[in-house]
Amino acid sequence: MPTASDFERLLRGVSLRVTAPRIAVLSAVHEHPHADTDSIIGVVRQNLGAVSHQAVYDVLRALTGAGLLRRIEPQGSVARYEARVGDNHHHVVCRSCGAIADVDCATGAAPCLDASDDHGFVIDEAEVIYWGTCPECTTAAKSS
Amino acid sequence: MPTASDFERLLRGVSLRVTAPRIAVLSAVHEHPHADTDSIIGVVRQNLGAVSHQAVYDVLRALTGAGLLRRIEPQGSVARYEARVGDNHHHVVCRSCGAIADVDCATGAAPCLDASDDHGFVIDEAEVIYWGTCPECTTAAKSS
DNA sequence: TCGTTAACTTGACTCACTCCAGAAAAGACG
């Protein structure tokens, strides 16, 4: 797990000011991958005390824009954030409980897939979401 | 373009009652693929006069559940609906203007992709979204 | 240490979407 000074270095690397809320958000996302905004706010407040939700939204947007975080929002779910960036991996989502797990991309470089007909679009990324049922929900469904 | 009686047959085929709003919604989605809910409400009202937004939401949910429509919601966009179902095709989305185009799936059958590591999930569908820039926005960006 | 500028706080607000209760219409059956 990276330390506060690691996060500080990350922030300086993208010319963002180093502030306590930003460190706390980065740390929270590293500790809780795929956490939604509300959970992140909760974790940040546990570490720092009072922080406005607006600040967290702001920080999340700044960090996402800077490429330090990635925002994912599967259908029917609120926005979630993860700290794994740059390796173009994908996600598998449970239809029943919404759990998310990472799936490595076979090629590793974006776009990892070519469209059969791109309609003239200039494609730079292929996002893949696998839909299915997680082990817990599969077990629960069988035993019911 | 299918006619009202085609839509009626579709509805009966999934044991749903045939009502004017349903025909109008089906027709609207066929005419405007990838339309958002608000546009659909607008089109339906043009054809039928006053229809509550609640009725349209209800109809959309019923038709989606019955498999007559498919709901898509790319990040940063409101829910959209399309009438192409059953052929497991994908979408390319413009980062700049949000335009959506269909992309045929290479294999045609779900799931068209296998995950490298499924974490024990039972995967039934692989959803692919290509991100890029549409021809119009590419041209606009160059000329600016 | 000082000034500039980015970041944070507070609080109101928007907008897609949902919930609810009652009214109306569709389909089934005699």
Added chain:
DNA sequence: CGTCTTTTCTGGAGTGAGTCAAGTTAACGA
């Protein structure tokens, strides 16, 4: 055709993630 049951539609209030705006605070380069 008329009645009954079930489903759908209406209108309005409510929910919740996320945004906007104005003023204050704090980071950091000079």
